[in-house]
Amino acid sequence: MNPADIVPSVAPGLTSDNLSLFHLFLHAHWIVEAVMVGLLVCSVWVWAIAIDKTLLFSRLRRAGDTFEAAFWSGQSLEELYKALAGQHGHSTGALFVAAMREWKRSLEGQARSFAGLQMRIEKVMNVAISREVENMERRLLVLATVGSAGPFIGLFGTVAGIMTSFQSIAASQNTSLAVVAPGIAEALFATAIGLVAAIPATIFYNKFSSEVNKQAQRLEGFADEFTAILSRQIDERG
Amino acid sequence: MKPGMTISCIGHVGALVWGLVAISAQPLNSPAVESLPVSFISEKDFTQLTQGAKNAPQLKIPDLKPLADKVDTPKAVDQLAPKIADKPAITTDSSKPKPEPKADPKPDPKQADKADKPKTPDYKPDQIADLLKKDAAKTPAKPDDSTPQKTAQNSPKFDANQVAELLDKREPQRQIAAAETLNSLANLGAASGAPGAQLSQSEIDALRARLSQCWSPPPGVDATTKIHVSLRVLLKPDGSLAREPVLVEASASALGPALAESAERALMLCQPFTMLRREHYDQWKDLQLDFDPHELLGG
Structure with a gap:
């Protein structure tokens, strides 16, 4: 009895002759198919996030450099404030704008309140920093989740696929390679997709979280410097 | 988010298409393996296999193929255990006619008479010659006696075959002759074989x-x-x-x-x-x- 004759009755159309990706997917168990589709979507999403974050961080770095150059160039802070007030997506600039707005409000009011001004500016800048960091960290959690759960999801698909192939062994009373191989191949394909999705996700997560830390430190450093400058101004005026 | 998603989708579709093209053309061909029947027998069964039974049905072997090519044409075997070195009895009596074909025409009495009478006195040693002279009158009446004498004179003095036979001091021996074919039948069991011969x-x-x-x-x-x-x-x-x-x-x-x-x-x-x-x-x-x-x- 040729084992290849039995296979079509178990998995119609899936013989050892056509082990292409397409056939692997088409003839897989529905659980395995769902796992494969889910992992594919995860992979697309991971790469989309990665591309977006790469663009975001390079933009932030460039904007930060130009802003600091302008800030330390001796330009009037009022002019800089007016230039930056309407702009968005400018982390260090946003910090500067938030602090300047608080400063101007305190000076323009009826009674000049220098008394807690420094504290207020610090608070405002902290809020601005945390908002910026939150913006940078958005969707990084997706990368972390896919990176850690992807292999497990793939493994789940593999287990389901291997169970299917064992069922086909039981159905055909045959343990030859032709009966077992397609099921095992489809099952391992699920693990492969899981790894394909998870490996870039983990790498990008590590890269971007360190990038976020770097940017946050830069913002805090600027905030400290700016607070020092404003504090000197307050002391001189008061 | 827009450009990232677009680029990611395009990249994945490209990778899938490449995978379809690159991986599909490698069929997995596993040759069907012929199954080999295996049966387990216990040590006891194996012991009993060697026992042999007298009333077992006789196996019919179609033909026994020779293991070695025959060099010579097969000869009729007239002895049960053939002698490898079949040494004929050596006759030291040189008067006996050795070659048969020469002996055949000799019994002709006329030829014997012609040959005997002139030659016997010339060649024979003195004693025989004397005896022959005494019996000269009888000679024509006894053609049988003269025949061996005559053949002795006619046979060559040196016969290599006779010398080789004389030098061959081997006894006629009886050895186990290697058969032309190997017996493919199992033997009839060991002499001491018993059913289930095993310490239980x-x-x-x-x-x-x-x-x-x-x-x-x-x-x-x-x-x-x-x-x-x-x-x-x-x-x-x-x-x-x-x-x-x-x-x-x-x-x-x-x-x-x-x-x-x-x-x-x-x-x-x-x-x-x-x-x-x-x-x-x-x-x-x-x-x-x-x-x-x-x-x-x-x-």
Whole structure:
């Protein structure tokens, strides 16, 4: 009895002759198919996030450099404030704008309140920093989740696929390679997709979280410097 | 988010298409393996296989193919066990006619008469010549006597075949001739073969029980002692010892000699071992017994 004759009755159309990706997917168990589709979507999403974050961080770095150059160039802070007030997506600039707005409000009011001004500016800048960091960290959690759960999801698909192939062994009373191989191949394909999705996700997560830390430190450093400058101004005026 | 998602989707579709093209063209061909029938037989079955039965149906072997090419044409075998070196009886009497074809025409009396009369006096030694002269009158009446004399004169003086025969001092020998074909039939069983010729487990157990009954362990040996002694025991058909047990192997221990001695004593005390059945004597005439306190006391 040729084992290849039995296979079509178990998995119609899936013989050892056509082990292409397409056939692997088409003839897989529905659980395995769902796992494969889910992992594919995860992979697309991971790469989309990665591309977006790469663009975001390079933009932030460039904007930060130009802003600091302008800030330390001796330009009037009022002019800089007016230039930056309407702009968005400018982390260090946003910090500067938030602090300047608080400063101007305190000076323009009826009674000049220098008394807690420094504290207020610090608070405002902290809020601005945390908002910026939150913006940078958005969707990084997706990368972390896919990176850690992807292999497990793939493994789940593999287990389901291997169970299917064992069922086909039981159905055909045959343990030859032709009966077992397609099921095992489809099952391992699920693990492969899981790894394909998870490996870039983990790498990008590590890269971007360190990038976020770097940017946050830069913002805090600027905030400290700016607070020092404003504090000197307050002391001189008061 | 827009550009990232677009680029990611395009990249994944590209990777999938590449995978479809690159991986699809490699079929997995596994050749069908022919199954090989295997059956398990026990040692007992194997022993019985060699037994042979007189009333077994005769196998018909279509033809026995020769294992070696025949060099010579087969000759009719007139002897059951052919002699390899078939040495004919040597006749030292040179007067006997050696070559048959020459002897055939000789009985013609006329030719013999012609040849004998002129030649005999010339060639024969004196004594024979004298005898011939005496018998000269009788000669025509006895053509038979003259025939050997005549052939002796006619045969060459040096016959290489005769010399070789004379030099051949070998006895006519009877050796097992190698057959032209190998017998493919199994033999009819060993001479001492018996049905189920095997020391059964019950016999082994009975022997062990008897020994552990008779055996008194030397002081210092109990079931937990890691020690063992191996004895070779030769038995007579009635189950008694044929000679003293021989120590084959013993653990390297101070208790070893004492244990060996006690084991020998147990064997001496317990004989004859009647639980061993006589029809299996081939199996138990030469036994190697292991004395292990753990088995004999604890088991």
